[in-house]
Amino acid sequence: EIPVVSTPGELLSVAVRIAREAAVTARRMRDEAIGDVQTKSTDTDVVTAADKAVERQVVEALKAERPGDGVLGEEYGDSLDPAPGAVRWILDPIDGTVNYLYGLPQYAVSLAAERDGEVVAGVVVNAATGDEWTATVGGGAWRAGRRLSGSERTTLDQCLVATGFGYDARRRAHQGAVMARLITRVRDIRRLGAASLDLCLTAEGSLDAYFEKGLNLWDHAAGGLIAAEAGLIVAGLSGEPAGNRMLVAAPPAIFPVLHDALVELDAAGGP
Ligand code: IPD
Ligand code: CA
Ligand code: CA
Ligand code: CA
CATH class of the missing domain: 3.40.190.80 (D-Maltodextrin-Binding Protein; domain 2)
Structure with a gap:
């Protein structure tokens, strides 16, 4: 496949759209049935059916919309290998799985676009609250139309x-x-x-x-x-x-x- 060339802003709009849909799925599965819960590296390292379902959904959406791009996700590793010069998407389908398991409203879908080893666009959606943070390289960081600038404390x-x-x-x-x-x-x-x-x-x-x-x-x-x-x-x-x-x-x-x-x-x- 020939890689689709896009600006960081275009990549961000793809990321935001797909991450929002993924957040809806995570939230819905949390409300309906959390499903199967398994452990990974240790007894405290959990993964739910939702972590996997959300990752599959995002991979499918990217495959349909951006053929030629790669995807690296937590649950399935390298699902798609990027063509040379193509974008690699970096996905945490549910970040905060332990919070998710307990129903604490602090879990998120995290999706970033990387090109030539540099992250150029990224979105994090708190799937419990819908709060959303975005950035593009050189374009600032934003939440709800407000530009972010960090804490001003000095000690x-x-x-x-x-x-x-x-x-x-x-x-x-x-x-x-x-x-x-x-x-x-x-x-x-x-x-x-x-x-x-x-x-x-x-x-x-x-x-x-x-x-x-x-x-x-x-x-x-x-x-x-x-x-x-x-x-x-x-x-x-x-x-x-x-x-x-x-x-x-x-x-x-x-x-x-x-x-x-x-x-x-x-x-x-x-x-
Ligand atoms: C974890 C969370 C947690 C951090 C761990 C991560 P997961 O991710 O981000 O806050 O302390 O290092 O592995 O497993 O919930 O996606
Ligand atoms: Ca995990
Ligand atoms: Ca994580
Ligand atoms: Ca995760």
Whole structure:
């Protein structure tokens, strides 16, 4: 297939339309019957029938609309391989599956378009509330027609900092120890349960900063662009790009001091 060339804005409108439909499916399945619940890497790492159904729906929609593009999703991996130069869509069908399981209204569909290894458009839809955050590269980050610019706080001790823990017990022990020491240096800590929404809430300043170790690309592709386009620094530690080893999202005034605290507490260390 010949790849369809599109601007980031065009890719975003495709992403928004498909993510909204996916969010409706997630919400409907939550209301009607959550279906089969299985575990993946550990006993606490759950996946529901809805996670899989939403991913299949998005893959089918992209295949029909954008033949030639690739899709990387959490539940089925590389469903479609991109032709050279084509777009690769990065999908987390339900981010916050544990919240979904418990009926907590903090779970989202996260969909991003990547070209030549760069995320150029992304949308996160809170499927419980319908709230929506979007960004295109160079085009800013937006929620409900309002441009986002992050928190204006300038000292770490005034910051509400969000984080998350993966599903691995040994890693959690290390991260809990980091947390125990960080809590005395910040206003408070939040663990809301969906990385994509943590990034969007940081982008809009409802959280001052966010960090997490162990994320996968589908957790942060869309939300990371939204946070960066809101003017935040989104990076790893010691000059590394944001990724599995560490992602920190914070306003420029906060990033260096949070970064140094995380290095000192060895937040990227451990298992
Ligand atoms: C998880 C959530 C959680 C984060 C985990 C992720 P999932 O994604 O984003 O907040 O702490 O690292 O794996 O499994 O609910 O899509
Ligand atoms: Ca998962
Ligand atoms: Ca996720
Ligand atoms: Ca997921």
